[in-house]
Amino acid sequence: MSDALTVLLNYVFYKELELFYGKGSHVILNSVRFCTNNKHYIVDCKLFLSDSSLFEESQLEGLEFLLQESWKYLGMGSQKFAVISTYDFIDYSLINPSLKN
Numbered sequence: 001m002s003d004a005l006t007v008l009l010n011y012v013f014y015k016e017l018e019l020f021y022g023k024g025s026h027v028i029l030n031s032v033r034f035c036t037n038n039k040h041y042i043v044d045c046k047l048f049l050s051d052s053s054l055f056e057e058s059q060l061e062g063l064e065f066l067l068q069e070s071w072k073y074l075g076m077g078s079q080k081f082a083v084i085s086t087y088d089f090i091d092y093s094l095i096n097p098s099l100k101n
Contacts, residue, residue, distance in 0.1 A: 009026075
């Protein structure tokens with residue numbers, strides 16, 4: 001399931017991810033587990049973003065929105081999930097030097 005969510009977030013919804021967090025942004029899913037105590041899934045992920053001004057506007061709510069859309073796409077819309085997320089800033093010009101100013 002985590003592989004499918006990774007593909008959905010980073011490839012299917014890559015345009016939306018770039019709109020929320022800047023060019024070159026991507027998500028790594030650490031795990032997707034079912035919590036038997038609360039009867040819902042726990043999605044543990046890390047967001048790598050490149051534009052801090054865009055992040056100020058959407059915070060981690062944009063990531064939660066994209067996870068909800070991906071969750072529906074997998075047919076899991078009726079299942080509840082909680083998100084544990086961290087983030088880190090990346091310098092996209094180091095990844096793609098042709099875009100350096």
